[in-house]
Structure formats: structure tokens, C-alpha cells
Amino acid sequence: MKRILLILIVISTSIGYSQTDAEVLRTIYTQSLTNGKSYDWLNHLSNQIGSRLSGSLGAERAVAYTKEELEALGLDKVWLQPVMVPKWVRGAKEFAFIETEPGKTTNVNICALGGSVATPALGLKAQVVEVHNFQELEALGTAGVQGKIVFYNRPMQADLIQTFDAYGGCVNQRYQGAVEAIKYGAVGVIVRSMNLRMDDLPHTGSMTYNNVPVDKRIPSAAISTNDAELLSTMLKLDKSIQFYFKQNCKQLKDVQSHNVIGEITGSEFPDEYIIVGGHLDSWDLGDGSHDDGAGVVQSMDVLRLLKASGIKPKRSIRVVLFMNEENGLRGGNKYAEVAKQKNENHIFALESDAGGFTPRGFSFDCSDAAFSQVLSWQQLFKPYLIHYFEKGGSGADVGPLKTESIVLAGLRPDSQRYFDHHHASNDTFDAINKRELELGAATMTSLVYLFDKYGVNPISNSSLIKN
Template identity: 75%
Template sequence: MKQILPILFFLLTINISAQTDAETLKTIYSTSLTNGKSYEWLDYLSNQIGGRLSGSLNAEKAVNYTKEQLETLGLDKVWLQPVMIPKWVRGNKEYAFIESASGITTTVNICALGGSIATPIGGVKASVIEVKSMDELKMLGKDKVSGKIVFFNRPMQADLIQTFEAYGGCVDQRYAGAMEAGKLGAVGVIVRSMNLRLDDLPHTGSMSYGDLPNSQRIPSAAISTNDAEKLSSMLAMDKSIKLFFNQTCQQLKDVQSYNVIGEITGTEFPNEYILVGGHLDSWDLGDGSHDDGAGCVQSMDVLRLLKETGIKPKRTIRVVLFMNEENGLRGATKYAEVAKQKGENHIFSLESDAGGFTPRGFQFDCDDAVFAKIESWKALFKPYLIHYFEKGGSGADVAPLKTDGNVCAGLRPDSQRYFDHHHAANDTFDAVNKRELELGAATMTSLVYLIDKYGISPISNANELKN
């Protein structure tokens, strides 16, 4: 009997703790869904400020607005972290057409890719050569590419359920297409938009020339999926057709901006940091509601929900709204650099940068032992239909904080509609569902609560419950 009693006590203690955690999560979700702030904050960011291109006036307004809102929450500290960022401007609206015969043209929808140079004054017109991959381009060689516009037409793979995997499988043509085509003497590049549906919206995004000399740099633009299909069909019938496009974008000198940071100081382990964040900058075609206004306001609401529900964190909980994720990652790089200089111990970093859709779970960049511990909490999320706990990548802004001994994670919402809006003119506030956004904020808060309560060391539940 003396041996049985400690076991019964241990099992009872575990059950009581599990019930307490379940009740806490229920309170967090209820508070977010009935008294959330994320949707209100996003409304202002999207509709009163708008697209927040790095280095723009709108980005500066977003910095000031989010800092002011964090200051209203009664956090222990709110501040701005200076960072120098690139400033690229789009210029006048781009224009393009397909010329099938002299005087016979068909207008198509394009947009300049971020970081691209302008076309020559008056635009560029040339024959088009269609390719599906970098390897295919290189096999053609300079003789067949020189003087032409290269059309990269590899679509996102539709049968991949994980849409970010489909995106990763074709984004190289957008990012490096102009660099590789420029080496072969092309005069321009047109890239099929990274979009799983067929529509008339071109999707922008970052591109790079690498160390290509200025003399070989060529203008690069995205074309809508409908018009990519049209151009490909016309080329199949007549290889002699030409494409004209004109864009006036330019790269200016770097300017100063800021990461926006706020924190609740931990009551027991103030030097252990748990970070939540998203990126405050966006592209300029829409208002950046899904990418990544949603992640920013959800991260802000994590700290508000902790205070609203009376949770006093043992560890320091910090929100970081990173600047310049879209075309440089300067904010993330600066933040990680300063954290290293200060010797800050970021035990856990959670990023929301996959849209404001219904949360499905998380991906974790950590070792197997720590993942096993985190996965043991999965049952607590089951009542909210959140079952996706997987090892994998976290997020671009928190990745620089990764060490062998910490955890980086990413919120994973349902992604099936995300690339319909990603980097396009329809990434707007009306595309965000209030309830889905607030479920995401509650989900992030719940995981932060558990990480703060139990830490990330792969220790036994018995030891955890004694602490």
C-alpha cells in the first residue's frame, strides 16, 4: 500500500494539472473570441494605413501606430529598434501587351518584381522564349536566349496539399530568373505568378541579381496566371509573337526604419525570453492584411490576452514586429544580432506569417526530445480542432535566433487559399475572417502559456509539476 500511494498521488497531480491547463486554454479562447483586439488593429493597419512597403511613409506610419497600441496595453517595456533597410519604389503602373502581328495586340496584366530595375524608357519589346526551369534555360544557352524576353512558366504543383511546399518548388524562377537570364543576354524576364488559381492578378515578390554587373541586369515582372496561360497558348501556335512591357521602378538609397518591440517581464526567469512576432512591412499592391498584418496583430494580442486573463508569465514574453521581411530580412538580422550581443536567451520564438486563416497547428524546429514534450500538449488543442504538430521550418524572421538548445516555431493556418492573395492586389482586409484571425491569436497565446509554464527542457512531468 505504501508503494501504491505515491503513484496514485502522482497520477492525481497530473490529472489536476491537465484540467487546469484545459481550463486556462478555454479562458484564452473565450476571451479572444469575445473580447479580441486583433481584428480592430488589423482594420486600422489595412484601411487607414494600407500597404507598408519597406522604406515607405506607410511603413513609418505602421511603426508609430503599433508602438502606440502596445503602449496602451500596460506592458513593462515598449521600444523601437533602429534598422537600416532597402527602399525600392514601384513607380508608375506597369503596362504590357502581346503583339501577334503588326498593330494587333492583346493587353496582359503584369507587375514589377521587388528589386527589379526599370525597363528602358519607352519599354522593351522582343520575341519570347518559354521555359519551365532554370536547367531548361541553361540548356538553351546564350545563342537562343540573347536578345529575347524569357518567360518562366512553371506553375505551383497543384497536387501538393502543403501549399507552401508547392510555392517553394517554383519560387526560384521569380527570385533568380532575371539573374540567370541576364547572364545569357536576355533583355527581360516575365514570371508566372506564384498562385494556385487562375485569375487576372499578378503577384509580386522579391527577386535578386546577386553579384551580376549592372550591364547584365534586366527588368523582371510577374504576369497573372490567366495571362501566362494565354501567352503560352499563343506561343504554341506562333513562336514569332512579341511581348512588350514597361515599368519605371527603381532602387533608392537605404533608409532608417524600426522593429517595434514590447514585453512583459517574467516573474521568475526574466532572462529567459519567449518571442512572438510577425513582419510589419508588406508589398504595395494590396494592404498586406494576410501577409503579414494578421501575424502582427495576432502577436500583439498574445501579450494583451495574457494580461486580460490574469496570467503572470514566469518568463519574459516579448512581441517583435519585424521590418523588411519581404525584401531583405534586415529587421530579423538586426534583432538577432542585438540579442546575441546582449547575451539574451531566447528559449522559444513563434512566428505568424502564413495568413489569418483558420489555425491548424504549428511546425517546430527543435530536437526530438523537446518535440516529444511539446507534442504531449496536443490533446489540449483538440477541442479547437487543432491537430497539426509537426517538426519542420519555423519562419524567416525567427530563424536567425535558432540555436542547438532552443525552439523556433511557426503558426500553421489552413493554407489552401493563402496563395490566392499572397503578394497580390487582393491581399486586403475584406479577405480576412474575424473569427479565424481571433482563433489564431488564441492558439498562439495558448502555446506561449504552456511553454512559459513548463519550459522547453525535455524533463519528466513529475519534475515539471513540482516546479
């Protein structure tokens, strides 16, 4: 009991810290909202460079541009980390229609899924069988599926408040749909776009063939939500209608690309690393402003905002712009692999890969003790309307860094509009609001500042702040 009392006395003399922290956060937010760089950087990335699929010219230009911009910030180190990435190309724009009788066709909007094989050069035409999950597919079996196109049409669940939950509930159709359909002799796959809105835009995204031999692979495409409804309605009227689609996408050989890394070396604990990042690659239909140009420029701005706010980090802070999150995660894996080789002690990794919308908070993948530490900081964020501090996932690119002691976190912006744009041709700069983007950068910087100052040391630090 005496020891506990002693600790309480120490705590009560340390109350001042909290006030300083509040002032630092205010400085960070003001800097970001009045003097932020995120929006200008994203304008360049989106409008001058454009889409950045791994292995594309856009991706390589983005590597060069962000490296140059980081160098201009006067960081302690900026470097490129080589990583081999897959190179998939879409080729000519896809074409598709529903045919009710020979020559009577209705065009529909599709796009090839990332990683899909092409159709035969003249396209593929077959009857369609609609299913909503793999159980329905299994029930149909080879008798019902052989020689047909499988149409996965399970919509995202509208009554889930967090749209990422609705995405999680649907995305196996897209990722795993071909593998399952191949088991029963399907000749192609059409997937309802992962979009909560009814519109005409198909949404791409990665799919897998697992270990299905190359000659058994079937072409897979996404169809817009409006056209998914149309196809479903037409199938109800007549099961014998035909679906035609043509795509000439192709998987090429792996090519070399890079993660882009910048570092402010810590003044007291240079061997403890905090990283903040987003992914530099994007799908090819839009310009990847929300996914994940936003996360890239916010992460870059974290280091700039620390400097602009007069904060000299005690620990080493790195920005990592990961290559190939969308169709391989090679960059995230490479970064973790090198960190392990070098025995670098990463204590905190924060990812922004959920869009550039108004930040609501963070999701944490960490120990309960570390989570209590984070909760003790929650009140500091209240003036900025940041309220969401929950345990959960972090992000794909920081995931490979997972250890027992590290804190992994993901920025959680408002998610209501995210899937209107995700992987579609309207993921473009005009959908970005400057203030929302800047609030996200400030929110990330604030959390990095706190972890830099206090480290991951839950018992003593959470007490310091709580009082």
C-alpha cells in the first residue's frame, strides 16, 4: 500500500504535462489547417501523376516525386527500399452486354478484377447463374454451374454503420469468387461492385486464383451496382439470357519498384522507431486520391508538421510510403522483413488507408495495457471531435510488423462516402475536401507526438495523463 501511495504523489506533481500536450496539439492542428501541405501534394499526385498501379509508369513517377518532396523537407535521411512487385495491366477498356435474344443486347458497365486473366480475344458469351454466397454456389453444384458465368450479387449491407464492416461482409465474392466457381466448371465470374450506392461505375480490386493451374483460370470482372440490379431482374424474367464480356488484361513478369522512406532521427532514443505510412500504389481506374493518395500525403505531412510545430522527436520517426498494397502487399512485407533483419525496434506504426475524409479516431491492434495508455490521451482529442478509440484492425501495410509489444494503429476517417469511390473511376481529387484531409494529417501527427513523448510504457504514462 505504501508503494501505491508514493506513485500517486509522483503523479500529482506531473499534472503539468497534460496542459503542454493540449497546447502542442492545438499548434499541430493550426499548422495543418492554415499551412498544411497535404492538399498541394495530393493535387500533384492525383492530377499530374494520376493512377499508380504497381509496375506502371505512374507508380514510378510517384516514387520519384515523393522522394524529391521528402528530400526538400530537410529530413535526416530519405531513401528508396527496393522491392519486386507484380505487374498486371488492364489493356483495352472492357466491354460487356446482356443478350436476351440473338442481336438484342443491352450494354453494361464492367471492369476486369485485378489479377484476372483475359477472356478469349473475341470475348466470352454464356448463360448466367446468380448466387449470393458460396453456399448457394455449392448447392447448385457442377450440374447448375458447368459452362456458365457465375454472377455473385450479394450487396453490401446498408444497415451497418461502419461501411468497412459491410465491405468485409462482401469482399470474399470478389477475392475468392473465381476459385470457388472454377470448382464447378464455371467459365467466367461477374461480381457486383463493392459499392453501397446505386450507380454506373464498376469497382475493381484484387482477386486470387490460389494454385489453380494457368490453363484452368477463368476471367473475372466487376459490374456496376445499377447493372447488377438490371442483370438480376432480367435473369428473373428469363434464366436463358446470355452475358457477353471481353477483356484483355494480362499478368506480366514482376518488376522492381520501391518503398519510399524518410526519417527524422530521434534525439534521445534513435533506436526506437515510430512509423507512419500509406500506400503509394493505387488502382488504375481513377487517380487514387482517397485510396491511398490521401494516406501518402498525410503521412508525409506528419513529419513536416512535427518540424513546423517545433517538435524535436526523441525517437526516430519514419514516414513509409509502401508500394503494392493493392495487389500483393510486397512493400509492407519487405519493410517488415528488412526491419527484422536489422533488428530495428519498432514501437508504434500508424497507417492511413481508409480515405481522406473527416477523421473520427483510430483503431488499435495492441496489448490491453498499451490500449489503456491510448485511452488516457482521449480527452486531448475532444476539441478536434476525435472520439473513436477502439481496439480492432490497423492496416494491411503495417500488419507484418506485428509483435507482442508494438502498437499498430489505423486512422479511422468518416467512412460513409468511402465506398462510393473505392477502386472506381471516381476516386479522384475533386472528391477530396482540403480541411478533412488536413484534419486527418493533424490527428495522425498528434498521436505520433504523444507516442514519441511517452513511448509505449502503459503503467507509468497512463497515470501521468489521467491526473
